[in-house]
Amino acid sequence: MAHRALVIALLPAIGLRVLAVLGFPPALLFYGDSFAFLREELTPGTARPSGYSLLLALLRPAHSLTLVTVLQHLLGLALAIGVYALLRRRGLPGWGATLLVTPLLYDEFLILLEHMIMADAVFVALVTGAVVLVVWRVTPATAATAGLLLGLAGITRTVGLPLLLLTAAYLLVRRYGWRPLVALVVAGAIPLGAYATWTKAEKGKFALTEADGNFLWSRTMSFADCAVIDPPERLAVLCPDMPVEQRPYPPHWLWEDFSPLLKVPGTANRNQLAGEFARQAILAQPVDYLAAVATDLRQLLRWERTAVDEKTPYKLPAAERPISESVRGIAEAYEAGPAATRVVEPYAGWLRAYQRFGYVPFPLLMVALLAAFGLMVWRRCWDALLPALVALALVVSPPFLAAFDVRYVVPAIPLIFLALGLTLARRAPELAAEEESPLLSRAG
Structure with a gap:
């Protein structure tokens, strides 16, 4: 055979x-x-x-x-x-x-x-x-x-x-x-166009999800320092209020009660502001961003x-x-x-x-x-x-x-x-x- x-x-x-x-x-x-x-x-x-x-x-x-x-x-x-x-x-x-x-x-x-x-x-x-x-x-x-x-x-x-x-x-x-x-x-x-059209009909926005900005913002919570980022007032509400060494892993910032993300009303508005904050944080702290990514990737060495x-x-x-x-x-x-x-x-x-x-x-x-x-x-x-x-x-x-x-x-x-x-x-x-x-x- x-x-x-x-x-x-x-x-x-x-x-x-x-x-x-x-x-x-x-x-x-x-x-x-x-x-x-x-x-x-x-x-x-x-x-x-x-x-x-x-x-x-x-x-x-x-x-x-x-x-x-x-x-x-x-x-x-x-x-x-x-x-x-x-x-x-x-x-x-x-x-x-x-x-x-x-x-x-x-x-x-x-x-x-x-x-x-x-x-x-x-x-x-x-x-x-x-x-x-x-x-x-x-x-x-x-x-x-x-x-x-x-x-x-x-x-x-x-x-x-x-x-x-x-x-x-x-x-x-x-x-x-x-x-x-x-x-x-x-x-x-x-399928992508059909799905995005469905989203447009249901939620008024041509997109696949309304959370890409939220997820990227949660990534920046590993390192974001608003004293360095100096965000405008409309984004400052998303600044973390705990020291870097005490911050939990990024996904927790999406769902837990302590997350400043929950202070922003409106799903689409929250996602947009979170994305803006994340991009500013990455541009202001590129080395810290890459260091956070490298820390995560080191888990690939775990047996x-x-x-x-x-x-x-x-x-x-x-x-x-x-x-x-x-x-x-x-x-x-x-x-x-x-x-x-x-x-x-x-x-x-x-x-x-x-x-x-x-x-x-x-x-x-x-x-x-x-x-x-x-x-x-x-x-x-x-x-x-x-x-x-x-x-x-x-x-x-x-x-x-x-x-x-x-x-x-x-x-x-x-x-x-x-x-x-x-x-x-x-x-x-x-x-x-x-x-x-x-x-x-x-x-x-």
Whole structure:
């Protein structure tokens, strides 16, 4: 069997996902975010786009959070198979391609996100699927499909928007011709434009969210000194009132009662003023801004993702997590019954034990990314450029725009190992296309 290694690797990976479904029914719920996605009233999100909410709305008639998580688990498995197929097409042996998709199959955090009512698993599938299509072969059809996927990724998580622009730049630099480039941009603009128009109709503003300024402002709370910034009176209300060494991590400034952001009336006005303050703070204190970003990025050198005694939403629960009364009705309306995450032993315990070691430590992940860039230059394997750059953007952009979060790094895992695999492949893309059909040639 040509794909024996992959089949062998898939079986335990499926088993881990079965443990998640059996051990933590019906799904894992994340703070208030999951309930915002589950609301029956469909409106453009304020802090995050509502693309994932639209998907949940399509699945609502089934009244099953388990169905949602099972579909997300299947997406994760399909993603690994897609990356494997591309690497095999480029000449990697079955065992080599399987080895490179092992992190996609077995990383505990990817399994966690697949089992969570959050947009991340769908976002990972959309972005990686788009990159795989572009690397597979560039034609107007594949470029349009990739653009559509990246557009959908943009209304799922706003970081998808710059990834569409990055992919367009890749096609331009690689000189694939104007037809694929136009197809990518037009197809990507369709979901983005439709969503922004919806936001305009609902809220009077052509945008994807109303929180980009808030998030950037929270980033500046790590260092902002109003004696240096000297903001105008209308922005001074956003100055922090505690010493730098006592300030909490940036996300706390978005939601906690002490945040001066809450003193500003009006969602759109708050976002605009916060963005203005943030830009002034960064221009006035560029070194402090870069130092704050560097401090966050140093967490990529941490071997353990979460310490044993660390409080984090990214640990599988050991006991049922009650749902707050204020949002319980939202989840139970979607599920048409009890929706709190139950813990069913022994399956839950087995998966919790696996979570302690079943992951690629971030330092090794960064070594793999650096190796991909190095081998790409050495072997002139420029097809690896797109997945490598998209992975880099996913890893480094959050600390610049908001703050570091383990969850924001995980979507880069499939792209890093795809890029590394492409640099190790024996077969050039042009040769692979010719072997598949002598009539096919690179689009342009």
